[in-house]
Amino acid sequence: MSIRGAAHIAGVYEHPGRHLPDTSLALIHAEVAIGALADAGLTVGDVDAYFCAGDAPGFGGISFAEYLGINSVSYTDTTETGGSSYLIHVGHAAAAIAAGKCRVALITLAGKPRTGGRPPGGSGNVSTAPEFGFETVYGTSVLGLYALAAQRHMYEFGTTSEQLAEIKVAASLHAQHNPNAFLPNPVTIEEVVESPLVSDPLHRLDSCVITDGGGALVVVHPDVAKDLDRHTIPVLGHGEAMKHLDAGRIDLTHTGASSSGPLAFAEAGVSPADIDYASIYDSFTITVLETIEDLGFCEKGRGGAFVTDGGLVAPHGRLPFNTDGGGLCNNHPANRGGMTKVVEAVRQLRGEAHAPVQVPDCELAVAHGTGGSIGTRMGSATLVLGRGEG
């Protein structure tokens, strides 16, 4: 069974807040849910499937279904793969819709890492995780583990800090057109490479922002989509993958995108060359570089050359990416960037991105998520989305 065209994204919403000291985590979930349903032209009473991940505390998805007022759930999924969870949820929702299990699926994300304490943790925070005694005790950090990947990529392929900086620069050029962006000012390659080293070879400006906020998606059966006034976006392909230490054989120069990407492209029946716009998970600059290679936009090891000279800058670069400013400059709510990746891809396909970065005739988009760490273990997810009929 293929999910190609079996479901449409009918509603999307990104919370405009980046600093929300007086809004509870639960209320952010509610505000984004209401926003996405309103975008679709649906109500909470229409929802029959609810999806959430580790950023939604309580009893599985049930606490939040209750809080949101979703009273008739015939399908639920709390897949937790860090920042990529929400792309996996879209794929699972499409499969469930194709199988007749539900017709209107709601996916929510919210977090308050700026003002509300701890973000949802990775495995390193849990001492009963089997890897804990062999990793966390060595002073692992999020940035440190990504830095290990960057260092190895530089060693094998000659990738430079300046090339990584190009990725931040492109994101910042896009963010200047987004009035909600956390970092709205363009930066230069020099500013990136001269920002403080946090974990060699990664600098402070190689990193994403830390923001409060959230987002939500509504995925519906095509028959539901047909009756809506809103431009809905068909889900054409989905792929997901786990990549981990592999018993000690870990290769730090590629990510799970090398598995999830081909699955998504094959299901959609398209190739990377067909893609007009890409939302690429951007926890750090190296995340983008390796992912671009792994998804097949260029050969392995050639990512540095690919991003150079504005390769990622919209609307006319080789691969316009993250036109909202991405996690690097715009928003990374709950320290998880997957939700906003889908939201911006939908904006591009609807023709609703900010005008200076709208890709002309955008017909095919990719959204890719990377959860966990490319330095150890990750959940990867790729979606191929189409423009549909408008």
Added chain:
Amino acid sequence: MSSLPTPNPPIDPAIAVYWAAAAEGRLVLPKCSECGLVHWYPRPFCPDCSSRSIEWIHSDGAGEIYSFTITRRGQGAYREASPYVLAYVELDEGPRVLTNIVDADLETLAIGQRVTATFDNVPEVEAALLRFRPV
């Protein structure tokens, strides 16, 4: 002993052999008696073929740096220890091991550099943390 923090690892009794050897300053590695895989991190079964027949082989602790980073701002106990080196070392037996490099010149540290195992005992349990120093 290096000067890095030595947090207590949780001890899984199923791999007590590993921790007991470490506490004595010896590196043993889990090797599958059926398919021959030497795996990391240690489990009492083979992650390739699921055999429960694991032999704990002696290792000289020799290897080379597969990747490394100088962490400038550590967290928790490592905040005071910064800067310090987080690394993957590829053991001569094959597995790549997440670890710290200690007693190293940060200016000349390099991928491919030969290193050897050193153990830091932890205070509260019979165990030690496997670290490496340049040869």
